Amino acid sequence: MATQTSLRSRGMELLVSYHNKPSVRVRNQLVQLNAGLVRKIAHRVSHQCAEPYEDLEQIGYIGLIRAIERFNPHQGCAFSSFAVPYIRGEMLHFLRDRAGTVKIPRRWQQLNKEGQRVRERLTEALGHQPSDDEIANEMGVEVHEWRESKLAARNRLPLSLDATISQQLDSPMTLGDTLPDAHYQQLQHLEEDRQQLHKALNQLEDKTRQAIEYVFLHDLSRKEVAEQIGVSPMTVTRRIHRGIQQMVGLLQPQVLQTDP
Template identity: 30%
Template sequence: MTAGETSVRRSRSSGDSYDNIEPWFEKLRALPPDDEHHEDLRAEVIRRCLPLADHIARKFTGRGEAFDDLEQTARVGLVLAVDRFDVTRGFTFLSFAIPTIMGEVRRHFRDRTWAVHVPRRLKEIQLRIGPATEELSQRLGRMPNAPELAAELEVELDEVTRALVASNGYQTNSIDGITDDDRDNPAPPIADTLGADEPCYELTENAIAVAPLIAALPAESKRVLVMRFYENLTQSQIAERLGVSQMQVSRILAKTLGELREQALG
C-alpha cells in the first residue's frame, strides 16, 4: 500500500467505506452494460467512494480555488476512475483512483490559468503526464516515479522533472494573504508559515553557478581542486602526489580560485 493510500484510508469518513471495494467492481463487471441493474450498481460504487474524492479535494485547498469547485472536479475524477478501473488486473482500486482523481484536479488548475511563464514544450509534456500517470498506475499498481513517466512518454527525465515543477505555476498568492477552504477554516497568512533562510540554498546556488566554469578548467587545475576540496588533501599532500613543490600547488589554487571568482561574479 502506498503512502497516499494509507493517508486516505486513515482519513476516510466513518460512514460509507471504500475499503475492500473491489468485490463491487467484480459484480459490476459481471453485469452487461445494458442490464437494468448495471447503472444502479455503478451509482452505488460511486456513492461509496465519494469520501475519497472529497478527501483529495481538501488536499488542494488554500491555492486560490473555492472548495466547492475542487470537490466537484474531484468527483468527476472519481467517476472517470470508476469507469476506467479494470479489476481483473489484480490491483486495488485506490492505487488507480488516487492518481486519476488528483490528475483531474490538477487539470482543473491547469485549465484556469498559468501565473508564470512556462515554455510551450513543458506545457505539452505536463498535459501528457496526467494520462500517463493513470495508465502506469493501472499497470504497476502504484504511483509511477519520474523515470518511469519519462520512459512512458519517451522524453528526457529532466523534461519530466521540469514539467512537474512547472505544474505548480498555475496561480500565485500573496504571501501576506490569508487562505481558507471555504468551510470556515481560516489559515494564517502564508508569510507566517514560511521558515527561516536556509544557508545551504546559497551554497547550492553557488555550486550550480561555478559548475560549468570548473568543467572548462585545464586538467591540472581541475585535478588540484578535486584533491583539495573533494579529497580534503593538504597542499603538501597534493604536491607530493603531483611531484611538484607545495609553493606551486599554492599558486595553482590561488590562480584558479581567483579566476573562478572573477568569472562567477562577472
C-alpha cells in the first residue's frame, strides 16, 4: 500500500513537472511509470481481436504519450482515468485501419490466432512444418474448422490489382484491367452526346442550324448573326427557339431507348 501511494505521489510530481515545463526526459519517466496501464489494456483488447498483443501494446504507448501531453494535473482528475480513453482509442483506431472489408466471425479470428501460435510451437518441437491435422489435433478442434479459419483469414486480405485473373493469348488480364475508368467513361458519354447533338443539328433547316451554331458555338450576338444570315435579330431568336424545340423532339426517342 505504501509503495502504491509513493508511486502515485511520484507520478503526480512528474505530471506537474511536465505540465509546467515539458521535456522528453520527464515524459519518458511517465511512460515507464504507466507502462502497466498500457499492457493491461492491450491484453484486454487482444482477446477481442486477431491482432498481436505486441502491436497493440506499441500503439497503446502512442495514446499514453498523447494523454501525458494533454493532462492538466490541476483539474483534480486521476491520470489513469484520463489516460485510458486515449490508450484504448489509439488501439481501436489501429484496428479500424487494419480491418478488412470482409468481416469474419470472432470464433474464426480467435481460432486462427491460436492456430498460428500452435504452428510455431509444433514447428519448433517437430523440426518441420506441422500438417493441418496435427495443428487441429493440438487445438482440440475438427480439421475442417481450422481450415475454414485459415481460408477466412486469407480472404480477409486485400487482393492486388496486379493479380492475374485470366490469360488472353500472350497478354494476361489483371484485376485492375477489369475496373472501369470513370474519367474514360465520362469522356465516352460526352462524345456520344456530342454525336447525337450533331446529328440532330444537321437535320434542321439551314438558316436555323446556322443561327444556333453562330450563337452557341461561335458566341456571336443575335444582331451579328442576323447580319450573317440576312434576317432580323427577332427572326434569329425565333429560329433558335424553334430549332431547339425540334432538336429536343429528335433527341427524345434516343433518350427513351437508353433509359432502363
